[in-house]
Amino acid sequence: MAFRFLLVLLLVLVIVATGASAQRVLIVTAHPDDESGCASAVYKITHELGGAADLAVVTNGEAGYKYSTFANEIYGMELTNEEVGRRELPAIRKKELMAGGRWVGIKNFFFFDQMDTHYTLDADTVLRLVWDVPWVKKRLAEILRNGGYDYIFTMLPTDDTHGHHKAAGIIALETVRDLPEGIRKPIVLGMAGGRLDSTKPFVEQKGYPVTRVNVSAPIFSFNRMQKFGFNNKLDYRIPANWLIAEHKSQGTMQTYINMGEREYFIFFALNDASRMSEVASLFTALALPRK
Numbered sequence: 001m002a003f004r005f006l007l008v009l010l011l012v013l014v015i016v017a018t019g020a021s022a023q024r025v026l027i028v029t030a031h032p033d034d035e036s037g038c039a040s041a042v043y044k045i046t047h048e049l050g051g052a053a054d055l056a057v058v059t060n061g062e063a064g065y066k067y068s069t070f071a072n073e074i075y076g077m078e079l080t081n082e083e084v085g086r087r088e089l090p091a092i093r094k095k096e097l098m099a100g101g102r103w104v105g106i107k108n109f110f111f112f113d114q115m116d117t118h119y120t121l122d123a124d125t126v127l128r129l130v131w132d133v134p135w136v137k138k139r140l141a142e143i144l145r146n147g148g149y150d151y152i153f154t155m156l157p158t159d160d161t162h163g164h165h166k167a168a169g170i171i172a173l174e175t176v177r178d179l180p181e182g183i184r185k186p187i188v189l190g191m192a193g194g195r196l197d198s199t200k201p202f203v204e205q206k207g208y209p210v211t212r213v214n215v216s217a218p219i220f221s222f223n224r225m226q227k228f229g230f231n232n233k234l235d236y237r238i239p240a241n242w243l244i245a246e247h248k249s250q251g252t253m254q255t256y257i258n259m260g261e262r263e264y265f266i267f268f269a270l271n272d273a274s275r276m277s278e279v280a281s282l283f284t285a286l287a288l289p290r291k
Contacts, residue, residue: 030164046105060090100246156190217267
């Protein structure tokens with residue numbers, strides 16, 4: 001017991017010395033509700049490690065009208081009617097996003113108001129024909145310059161993920177790549193939620209070398225199942241579930257409650273490899289028992 005206490009104390013001292021306990025994170029996603037993929041880790045960063053988190057969301061999420069059956073009664077309108085849903089959901093989903101974000105400590109929300117057209121696996125179309133990509137990159141660069149972020153969490157652009165998720169990740173990576181030299185750039189980590197498939201390790205999204213991952217880096221993860229509280233009955237799925245519960249216009253989100261025991265984060269090759277130790281310090285802090 002005494003040895004374990006000394007080990008924890010040593011880890012805490014190392015983490016404090018490296019500054020890992022007070023990190024600033026910007027989450028960059030395509031849709032309101034994508035932030036659920038890192039919700040548990042963000043909760044611990046903001047509530048226990050003294051850090052801060054903001055969120056930049058590219059689209060309004062209006063294509064989610066298909067999943068609004070239960071929300072028709074909640075909001076008193078036929079959101080599953082495409083015309084009604086596309087008109088009303090942008091405002092509804094922003095409110096849901098901010099309500100959910102408060103449970104995990106997200107402070108500032110940046111809305112880019114780009115169109116959410118339809119589900120696709122193709123990132124090229126949305127990047128070339130739908131979103132105003134130069135404007136999005138310019139706005140994101142402004143946020144990064146003003147925010148002093150240590151990290152960007154964005155969606156890992158795997159082949160089987162939504163094309164909008166891929167596109168948001170590509171934009172985040174290209175924006176960081178294009179920041180002026182001489183400034184300390186945020187470390188970009190790809191979120192894989194609880195669905196990392198170890199049989200198909202991600203290397204890069206074809207046609208976008210900026211998405212290449214550092215294959216020598218470890219896969220970082222946060223254990224949502226860390227126990228604490230009375231009789232160790234609580235864990236970090238709870239604040240993530242509260243966040244998900246706010247997205248009432250998206251019925252399928254409720255099926256993601258308690259999905260997976262871990263949140264996975266992948267280190268992109270774009271990052272300075274020497275900063276891998278900073279990420280290791282952060283995830284060491286995230287693994288410490290709740291005080």
